[in-house]
Amino acid sequence: MSDLDLLYSDIEDDLRASVRDLLADRCDPDAITRLYDGDRSVVDVLWKSLTEIGMAGLLVPENRGGQGASSREVAVVLEELGRAVAPVPFLTSAVIATTLLLESESNLLALVASGDRTAALLLPWSMSPDGEIPAFDLVGESIHGTATSVAGAIEADVLLAPVRTASGLAIYAVEAAGASLDPVVSLDMTRELADVSLNHARGELVMADAESAVRRALDAGAALLASEQLGVARWCLETTVAYVKERKQFGRPVGGFQALKHRLADLYTRVETACAAARHATAALSDHDPDTSAAASIAQAFNAEVSVHAAEEAVQLHAGIGMTWEHPAHLYLKRAKASQIALGTPGRHRARLAPLIGLPS
Amino acid sequence: MNDQLDQRVARFLTDHDPRTTDPGEFLRARYDAGLAWVHFPIGHGGLGLEQAHQAGVDRMFERAGAPDNKPRVNPIGLGMAAPTILAFGTEEQKDRFLRPLWTAEEVWCQLFSEPGAGSDLANVATRAVRDGTDWVVNGQKVWTSGAHNARFGILLARTDSELPKHRGLTYFVCDMTTPGVEVRPLRQITGEAEFNEVFLTDVRIPDEHRLGGVGEGWKVANATLNSERVSIGKSADRESGLVGVVARTWRERPDLRTPELHDRLLRLWIDSEVTRLAGTRLRQKLAQGQPGPEGSAMKLGFARIAQQLSGFELELLGEEGLRYSDWTMVRPGHVDFNGRDAGYRYLRAKGNSIEGGTSEILRNIVAERVLGLPAEHRTDKDIPWKESAK
Numbered sequence: 172m173s174d175l176d177l178l179y180s181d182i183e184d185d186l187r188a189s190v191r192d193l194l195a196d197r198c199d200p201d202a203i204t205r206l207y208d209g210d211r212s213v214v215d216v217l218w219k220s221l222t223e224i225g226m227a228g229l230l231v232p233e234n235r236g237g238q239g240a241s242s243r244e245v246a247v248v249l250e251e252l253g254r255a256v257a258p259v260p261f262l263t264s265a266v267i268a269t270t271l272l273l274e275s276e277s278n279l280l281a282l283v284a285s286g287d288r289t290a291a292l293l294l295p296w297s298m299s300p301d302g303e304i305p306a307f308d309l310v311g312e313s314i315h316g317t318a319t320s321v322a323g324a325i326e327a328d329v330l331l332a333p334v335r336t337a338s339g340l341a342i343y344a345v346e347a348a349g350a351s352l353d354p355v356v357s358l359d360m361t362r363e364l365a366d367v368s369l370n371h372a373r374g375e376l377v378m379a380d381a382e383s384a385v386r387r388a389l390d391a392g393a394a395l396l397a398s399e400q401l402g403v404a405r406w407c408l409e410t411t412v413a414y415v416k417e418r419k420q421f422g423r424p425v426g427g428f429q430a431l432k433h434r435l436a437d438l439y440t441r442v443e444t445a446c447a448a449a450r451h452a453t454a455a456l457s458d459h460d461p462d463t464s465a466a467a468s469i470a471q472a473f474n475a476e477v478s479v480h481a482a483e484e485a486v487q488l489h490a491g492i493g494m495t496w497e498h499p500a501h502l503y504l505k506r507a508k509a510s511q512i513a514l515g516t517p518g519r520h521r522a523r524l525a526p527l528i529g530l531p532s
Numbered sequence: 533m534n535d536q537l538d539q540r541v542a543r544f545l546t547d548h549d550p551r552t553t554d555p556g557e558f559l560r561a562r563y564d565a566g567l568a569w570v571h572f573p574i575g576h577g578g579l580g581l582e583q584a585h586q587a588g589v590d591r592m593f594e595r596a597g598a599p600d601n602k603p604r605v606n607p608i609g610l611g612m613a614a615p616t617i618l619a620f621g622t623e624e625q626k627d628r629f630l631r632p633l634w635t636a637e638e639v640w641c642q643l644f645s646e647p648g649a650g651s652d653l654a655n656v657a658t659r660a661v662r663d664g665t666d667w668v669v670n671g672q673k674v675w676t677s678g679a680h681n682a683r684f685g686i687l688l689a690r691t692d693s694e695l696p697k698h699r700g701l702t703y704f705v706c707d708m709t710t711p712g713v714e715v716r717p718l719r720q721i722t723g724e725a726e727f728n729e730v731f732l733t734d735v736r737i738p739d740e741h742r743l744g745g746v747g748e749g750w751k752v753a754n755a756t757l758n759s760e761r762v763s764i765g766k767s768a769d770r771e772s773g774l775v776g777v778v779a780r781t782w783r784e785r786p787d788l789r790t791p792e793l794h795d796r797l798l799r800l801w802i803d804s805e806v807t808r809l810a811g812t813r814l815r816q817k818l819a820q821g822q823p824g825p826e827g828s829a830m831k832l833g834f835a836r837i838a839q840q841l842s843g844f845e846l847e848l849l850g851e852e853g854l855r856y857s858d859w860t861m862v863r864p865g866h867v868d869f870n871g872r873d874a875g876y877r878y879l880r881a882k883g884n885s886i887e888g889g890t891s892e893i894l895r896n897i898v899a900e901r902v903l904g905l906p907a908e909h910r911t912d913k914d915i916p917w918k919e920s921a922k
Binding site for chain 2: 176177178412415416423424426427429431432433435436437439440443444445446447448450451469470472473518521522524525528529530532
């Protein structure tokens with residue numbers, strides 16, 4: 172437990188640089204802001220660019236059509252996607268759905284890994300890894316029911332439906348074309364949600380007795396979301412520091428006022444700590460450490476709040492401009508706040524952690 | 533650790549069985565074998581190796597039941613004086629001071645802070661005036677932990693008040709047994725006197741006890757303070773320290789539990805854990821030779837959590853938290869958070885955001901040196917110290 176490597180390797184640094192370059196080129200804040208007015212043109216182009224450099228298959232072994240990387244590399248990509256509030260289904264398809272498919276024999280995995288198809292697990296985005304799994308019903312051979320507030324469904328070609336069967340929870344793959352999608356107006360339009368209904372849909376059985384596999388997939392999602400939250404927080408800190416060095420009031424840069432310096436020093440401390448929490452959760456996941464669930468909940472409880480705090484500080488310290496759509500700070504606040512609820516709230520993760528560390532209520 | 537070093541330690545332990553060798557003799561022999569600080573030069577307790585090997589060597593000695601060199605009684609000596617002597621001392625000074633320092637036969641203290649120079653350390657007023665081959669020192673130092681046990685003190689004194697404050701300082705080693713050195717206990721918030729005031733009246737320090745050049749005291753003192761920051765947050769396991777004490781109480785005392793305290797405990801537990809991980813990450817960076825200005829940030833985090841946890845512990849204990857163990861003035865050799873009660877921990881933790889740099893100064897350091905924000909306006913820059921506002 173104590174010997175997990177919390178640093179970044181040279182390979183991870185190289186990967187970070189190439190993803191950052193691509194995002195700088197293809198993911199400009201104005202295009203992201205237009206998502207809130209219904210212009211989704213940036214999404215498909217950006218996701219295609221990322222899949223072309225192999226990002227969809229990072230977690231998948233080479234013999235199953237992927238890049239054979241680990242969650243450590245995935246975490247670095249997520250940090251960059253967070254920094255850019257990139258509106259792509261990486262976390263939902265390349266992490267959560269992929270982690271689930273890795274435990275199956277399905278050929279779908281290779282298609283998802285190559286980026287030819289994008290998958291989404293049909294669960295509410297607020298679902299915690301220890302939550303009660305809302306499942307679809309099996310009526311004869313067809314699947315019936317609704318999943319609300321699903322992330323990644325709009326971008327998905329194939330939907331992974333948890334289905335209640337006589338022998339437990341199963342996962343069926345359903346073509347998105349056979350589902351009824353009702354996009355919802357989301358707090359965070361850079362990760363748009365949808366209500367998904369299946370009306371006597373036909374699906375292909377991917378995995379029987381899938382409950383623990385689903386929970387592991389959500390655990391991986393929670394552990395790695397902490398890195399995305401770190402990326403959001405880093406952007407907020409760096410952008411705000413740069414702004415207060417430039418912005419003058421009373422004849423000097425506002426960043427010279429001690430009240431602001433101390434707030435930003437505290438924020439820096441929290442962000443550096445969030446980095447350690449994210450690296451720890453990632454390393455535990457990558458090393459199949461028995462501590463993985465605890466590490467994920469620790470990181471999720473901590474980083475979700477650091478990310479929101481960083482975004483709220485960014486809006487406040489940018490003051491007037493921070494309240495407008497002319498500055499991208501609002502995009503980060505919306506992503507941070509929505510991600511605080513995603514995959515279990517901090518309170519939910521603290522409650523889940525309590526028995527894992529022997530501190531019962 | 534490399535095999536050669538491994539074998540060297542094993543051979544030493546065979547030649548000096550910790551169970552039968554006198555502890556003092558064992559420690560002196562370990563120093564002479566270069567196994568005290570492996571990164572120090574040969575002849576000065578080391579082998580000139582990478583510092584990264586030290587932890588492995590320490591572990592082997594610990595497992596073999598070797599006597600320790602009282603690191604808790606001599607933290608200033610081991611953590612601050614030794615690296616400074618190594619960096620700035622003459623060969624004679626290294627020969628004289630390092631060995632008995634390492635073996636804890638001579639404990640060290642730090643004569644830096646003064647009533648008028650705490651956070652503004654370069655403002656020290658203690659004077660050292662040259663008199664033949666000696667310096668004559670007059671002044672008052674404060675917050676000197678361990679001065680009552682110390683044989684030597686590292687001393688920052690003003691040798692030229694015509695220069696701006698940072699430039700007129702010189703760094704000395706003060707023999708605490710010299711006539712004119714008076715150590716008075718300074719009773720603290722906890723009731724005990726862990727610190728002291730030190731009064732220096734016509735204290736004669738020979739010039740060969742000067743560390744670094746005349747007027748270079750600030751540079752030398754900064755080397756000392758940098759060593760202090762690096763030594764913060766030693767490797768620790770999950771739930772070591774205060775959080776472990778509180779968690780144990782929670783586990784053993786179901787009668788104290790409430791839902792409100794449960795959520796607060798979990799928040800504090802997570803905060804402690806992630807801060808511990810950040811400390812681990814910082815050490816991993818340092819071991820790789822990556823610069824770590826984050827040290828100041830980590831100290832801020834550790835201080836905050838110690839204060840929150842110790843405050844929480846009193847509330848958790850409820851009625852018991854109203855009682856205090858002992859207000860008798862004692863002069864302990866070191867701080868012992870775990871050996872005392874919750875009230876002591878609460879009060880002593882208040883010092884965590886003051887000692888080793890106040891949290892306010894550390895925030896300025898992070899803001900200016902890490903984030904690059906504009907520096908505080910200084911009115912005493914570039915004017916002679918004696919003319920600056922005191």
